[in-house]
Amino acid sequence: MPIDFTLTNYQRRLQRIAREFANEILAPLIRAADEDPDPQKAFQAIKAAYVESYKLGFATGFIPKAYGGGGISNTDLQIVVEEICAVDPGFATVLLVNGLALMPIVWFGSEAQKQKWLVPAASDPRGEYLAGWTVSERPGAPGGTANFDGPAPYPAGIGLTAKYDKANGEYVLNGRKFWPANAGGWDLQGADVNVCIVRTDPKAGGSRGLSAAIVPRGTAGVTYEEPISKLGHRLCQNNSMIFSNCRVPEENIFAIGNGDLVVNKAFTWSGPVAAIASVGVARSAYEYALSWAKTYTGGGEQPIISHQIVAYTLAEVAMKVEAGRAFAWKAAHYLDLHNADGHAIGPMAKVFCSEMLFAAVYQAMKVVGVNSLDRSLPLERYLREASVFPLYDAGNIGMQMRKICAVMADPDFDPRAIAASAPTPFGKRAPPAESQAFGKNLKRQI
Template sequence: MSINFTLSDEQRKLQHEVRAFAENVLAPIVPDADREPDPVRAVQRTKPAYVEAYKAGIAMCMLPRQYGGGGVSCVDLVIAAEEICVVDPGFACTVLCNGLGLMPVSWYGSEEQKERFLRPATSDPSGEFLGGWTASEPAGSPSGTANFDIPLPRPAGVGLIARRDGDQYVLNGRKYWPSAAGWDEQGVNLQTAIVRTDPEKGGTEGLSAIVIERGTPGITYKYIDKEGHRLTSNAEVVFDDARVPAENLLPGAQGNGDFVINRNFAWSGPVAAIAAVGVARAAFEKALAFAKGNTAGALKPIINFQNVGYVLGDVAAQIEMGRYFSWRAADYLDKHDQHAELVGAMNKIQVTEMMFDCVYKCMQIVGVNSLDALHGFGKLLREASVFPIYDGGNMGMQRRRVHGFLADPQFNPRAIMEDEYIPLEKHHEAIDTVVP
């Protein structure tokens, strides 16, 4: 018996269909949208492509089939995601972060909530429905989110407070970097937000997840003008006595919002990793074509020089490594009820950093000409720089998660090799969060 890396006929079909969408529908609009200086209008320029992605079943493909979603596996999702990310990973965030915003409902929501929230997400006749994930908070002292599981009392840790008032929660505080902020600075249709439902507690205690609907009074959005991933809508979100129905609190996440954060970023780990693979693949294909057509003043194209061939060979191999690690992490998610808190973090860290190096190596092959906007390497470098620092930053949250597992006296160093399930528990959190 062998380990099979060959895509099935269905996976090939999915890959080719999404590639056709990316090349024929998305690619023509990306250059002008990326150059648009206004961040709101930049995102709005991608709306027609999003509507086509929605109507083609791509935008909600990750949601469970019983609620109208595509029900694709995590492996199938990363196969499809790579094709979009080759063209524009920012737009891919708009599409794929529907999963970050709505998968927690499928994991931790009641049956009534799944029907109430997921069914509209998968049956919008306009094709404009957006889901969002709202966990991070603005930098400050104290503020930010990387140390969300710090074992200290308030005000350390997550600061968005949700106080119970009858049949509602009253939300006050700020969030930063939600996965999407809507088409018009008025918010997405549904966002899952991490809130502190016990204001007297800090660290991982008293955290919960609640679904917030578009149009909720007391919430304002201001788009962030970003260097990379310009075609997805991130924002500062201010909550000022915003009232959210208590029935929107996800019961499976009440008091365990920290587990939602860790599980969500584990689910998105191979998605971020394969996005980095897509960007590196685009850079490699550009650099290879350049090397085969440019002599740099010699008599033959530079692909015939050893240093060029060696560097591009290394890049090609690293892209393959990154792709297969992403498939492996996605496969682990599929086998373990979409839990991969250790493997997902390892995958995200290693692949996103390796792919950033690949993009820069490709620029070195092209040389100073890579600075010419005509070749598109500037955009690729901007996009590649995002992956190690977003989606649970590698240096902030992801490496700490890995460290927490490894420091456990009961950790089995062969567990991943043997495909064992490695559950995240409270004692794995908070490591490295308190300065001695």
Template sequence: MPIDFDLSPEQRTLKKTAREFAHEVLRPAAERADTLADAQEAFRAMKPVYAQAAALGFTSMFLPREYGGGGASNVDFLIAIEELCAVDPGFPTILLVNGLALMPLLRYGTEEQREIWLRRAAADTTGDFLAGWVVSERGGTANFDHPSPQAGIQLVADRRPGGEYVINGEKHWPCNAGGWDLQGADVNLCVVRTDRAGGGKEALSAVLVERGTPGIRYEVIDKLAHRTCQNVTMTFRNVRVPEENLLARGDGDLLINHDFTWSAPIASIAAVAVARGAYEFALKWARTFTGAGSGPIIQHQAVGHLLTDVAARIEAGRYLSWKAAHYMDRHPGQGHALGGMDKTFCGEAMQRVVVDCMRIVGVNALDRKFPMEKYYRESMVFPLYDAGNLAMQRRRAWGAMADPAFSPDVFVDDLPLPFTKAMEGFGTVSEVDRP
């Protein structure tokens, strides 16, 4: 394939449609929702916007056409997500989490599970359907593949006679999971421990928990940023689900790794988008604000140099994200190291971009009538969510790079690199290994 950064006519149309939606529909609703004191009300305020996004196909564009989805490539999804996130990164997180909950069905689900849930998601044009990705726990998720059964995922699903699993425990931070009315998403994909004695590489599975299943309590988390999406604490007390809702038995670790690889360039382009929004405001400010001088501050060398660095980091982040997405289009289910690099680079570089843009705007960046305060709050999210940069994302890349199959040329030469259980567990310490 030639190295080509041109957008196709279809991609340009997608970008235009997404940008118009972001500015005309998303912006006014997100600005209002961000000011609401009640976190659940802020989320619910976005439902009319979500309905319009569903009508445009944004909520299921990543699903295969064979199940009624849009069949969009990873690169296509990034193009749309950047436009939405440049206005508000919280709302597109709802779309991202739909994907995190549903995409594992393509690799690990049964055909019956795919037919039920993928088709139901793709058929929604009214904005009612939500899917939740339920992994994180209060103790953290980074060591989900720890060899000790006392570490990692502790939401337990015990098999009972009669063909059902009984789930007990707690999840902290799952997105979408409470649903629009705190009665649950239409379906929650929950990573659980199905073997109380095994380590993370053999004890984890996933289970589909349907809306209305008794025994679950949802408590909304009040967040600093991304207020237009929902995060909750879920408490499970003797929650019963049929055994046909189980998937990826003993391979929940791989399911987590594959899912966070798929989402990595999406979270990365979201960071790029927030930085882009800050940059666009700072550039306009520098071209017009004089600081009581004789001309716009962009004429000062310090401002010009800083804007140049800001623009370069945004361009670099965007193209690294496109590269990661393109690699995953070429090699489905792969790209773990590249995805981890992309997520960590963009999340952290874009924070610096936002801070530099605030330096250009000066003390006025603190004035809430300008958008810089919101960009700053939103930028704090990216190194922390979607498999935090300090732990899981870097560990996943580390494990792939330590494998003999890895070569420094693997991505530039577009070579396949399947992810295996042998690449997991780096950075974890077993109790038996402690002195």
């Protein structure tokens, strides 16, 4: 059988390099940055480590070799991400967001757009290149992003509008974004490029009216507010952006009318990455608690691991870590087979592993006991980081579960397809009129 979980020589080397980077370059920066009350300063504190990660190819290695990237597979990416996230998942998110922003250009952009935007991203001599993934918007009524592909026209769904100015060959952007990562850049003057999901047709619903816009650093009409101060992932910058008559040339627009597919595929690609990131944090919590249990006696004569309840608890955590890693690897392998079109298994891996993580960390904390609340120890930070995973990256309830269900509801869905690594169908939603009619019929039935 061609199923083998043994790492190749290349993967072992990749793992060693990623582990050395995480432990020797990144780890010494984490505590001070995490505790800094200023989120922008926390973000800037990891810049030197980011530059080193860029030089190692971790920041843009997913870009195809044809455009200067490493052409790394989704499976190989798992090896790197687990090692970095075992030290800090917020830093790893900065790297992940480069992919969320740039991979849509790989999948949906023209050849001219790929040459213009991907090549510079992979060949920055400074090693500072940042790309922002600009989708999420401020909550409200209407507001927020979870129903970005719903049938309702503006102002529901995506509220950042892009009106075409035919006379000047430009799109004029107005509105704001909330929560985009990397968007503000190292100096709050903007990332090198922001890939924004915009509404190019205000009269159409989310499955027909959305597109993607490339907004480079220095574009007039964009301002960046101070980053959001967060519970976890404090090393990752999340901004509020305001667009006021921001003009971008029409050649910077892609996937016109298919912005919903851009969002869905990007968050499918990131699913296995978020899954293995969860595994990395769970692994660190497990290893810390295991070491504690082997040396701490709790006032007794023997280390507490000699007590059955402690040993069983740690065994459960160990099982969760191994199950999560297997699922993440399987999902990444599936995406490699199907050009990142795994709209059920990608979200499944993300949801499963992120929900597993919080429980695993808390179990580890119960082993350590009240001392796990001591902020000089790492477990309280692991718990804060764990709380982020089910909520970010197209939140489990908000978007990822909905996508899984959309695949399962397709008449052509084969429930055995994922086990067989066979394709699973996923396409655009029904036209707005059909969706609205369905909703009305459903209400009548209820």
